[in-house]
Amino acid sequence: MNVQDVRKMFPILDQEVNGNPLVYLDSAATSQKPTSVIEAVEDYYRRYNSNVHRGVHTLGTLATDGYEGAREKVRAFINAKSTEEIIFTRGTTTAINIVATSYGRENVGPGDEIVITPMEHHSNIIPWQQVARTTGATLKYIPLQKDGTIDIEDVKKTVTSNTKIVAVMQVSNVLGTINPIKEITSIAHKHGAVVVVDGAQSTPHMKVDVRDLDCDFFAFSGHKMCGPTGIGVLYGKRELLNNMEPIEFGGEMIDFVGLQESTWKELPWKFEGGTPIIAGAIGLGAAIDFLSDIGLENIEAHEHKIVQYAISKLSEVDGVTIFGPKERAGLVTFNCDDVHPHDVATVLDAEGVAVRAGHHCAQPLMKWLDVSATARASFYLYNTEEDVDVFVKALIKTKEYFGNVFG
Structure with missing residues (x-):
């Protein structure tokens, strides 16, 4: 994988921010979009904008083919058995809420357990808190090791015969921990x-x-994988989805509507009420094509190299604390002694370096780390070791600035 060639495919990267070349290190929040994805969405709106499924005219057929073609691309991308198991949603949050509302509230009751971890994103905590509150179930947490990993022995101790649902992230958006799913x-x-x-x-x-x-069930968002915002996917095993009720009702998801009762379409459409996210799905399909052409194995290997380089460079900077395990996905969460993470991010931005600061929608994990907030640099296929060098140099400058002001 030639990273310089890859970078040329992302037009947003070719700009200056605050008089400096942009170094974008916030892909865990949202990734940038390659030209092919931008053009696919634009092509839909310019050439065959139409609603799907309902029309027999040419534009409607093209739109339906694009929308359902994207569903097949998703199926192949995650190796699901059938497109019936692929539901388009607004994002990961919506997908998890569908499971929590439709499956959780109907299959969990008093005395039952829902098991999650303290590292979860709020989107995988709050829905289960709500299920537990409304059903009388107990919410339990698998404890974390000191480095922010999960020990399988702790999983065995936490999950019992009373456990009905285990909800866990595959990769932590704060620690970079890769969980043994x-x-x-x-x-x-x-x-x-x-x-x-x-x-x-x-x-x-x-x-x-x-x-x-x-x-x-498996949930993910398009905007973190080079696709548009506002599109996500819920994968569910067919036998489970068939027995679940929709949570949105109206057009598109119905089979027959009478004055007193109605019936639903078959999978996956019974969960896709209203006009679907057509352009988003088409853009996600283009993103999948893009990532597949480069190869996920190549992307993973590149990110591993970059994150290990970043950890080695940050470790040389006095007063920087790095959170999370040694082996991790492509992000580094850190704090600088005596400098608030928001101040770190602000000064880095003045140098053209974009990082995230805050609790990262993971307040329970912040409490576990005994911090109020952290800064995070997250990497993707378009980042380079030179990006890391600029970032670390700007971080040293940040520390020196605050040291001079408050020292």
């Missing part, structure tokens, strides 16, 4: 529990095979 799933299934995986931070960066993982 396949092993967790095996343990959960032995107790009859279903497994919900938040794949928002894994799907863009590594090969995902839902059949190999054997998870029951």
Whole structure:
């Protein structure tokens, strides 16, 4: 993979911010978009903008082919059995909420357990808090090791015969921890529990095979994997989805509507009420083509190289604390002594370096780390070691600035 050639495919990277060349290190929040994705969305709106499924005219047929063609691309990308198992949503948050509302509230009751981890994104905590509150179930947490990883022995101790749902992220958006989903799933299934995986931070960066993982539900977002915002995916095993009720009702998802009762379309459309996210799905399909052409194995190897280089460089800077395990996905979360993360991000931005600062929608994890906030640099296929050098140099400058002001 030639990173310089890859960078040329992302027009937004060729600009200056505050008089400096842009160094974009915030892909865990949202990735940048290659020209092919931008053009695919523009082509839909310019050439065949129409609603899907309902019309027999030419534009409607082209739009339907594009929309359903994208569903097949998603199916192949994550190795699902059927396109019936691929539901387009607004994003990971919506996908998890569908499972929590439609499956969780109907299959969990008093005395039952829902098991998650303290590292989860709020989108994989709050829905389960709500299910527990409304059903009388107990919300339990798998404890974390000191480096922010999960020990399988702790999973075995936490998941019991009362556990009905295990919900866990595949990759932490704060620590970069890569969780052993396949092993967790095996343990959960032995107790009859279903497994919900938040794949928002894994799907863009590594090969995902839902059949190999054997998870029951898997959620991810398009905008973190070079696709448009506002589009995501819920994968669910067909037998589970068939027994679940829709949570949005109206057009598109119906089969027959009478004055007193109605029936629903078959999968996957019964979960896609209203006009779907057509342009978003087409853009996601283009993003999948783009990532597949480069190869997820190449992307993962490149990010591993970059993040290890970043850790080695940051480790040389006095007063910088790095959070998370040594082996991790492509991000580094850190703090500088006596400098608030928001101040770090502000000064870095003045140098053209974009990082994220805050609690990263992971307040329970911040409490576990005993910090109020952190700064995070996250990498993707278009980042280079030179980006890391600029970032570290700007960070040293930040520390010197605040040292002079408050020293």
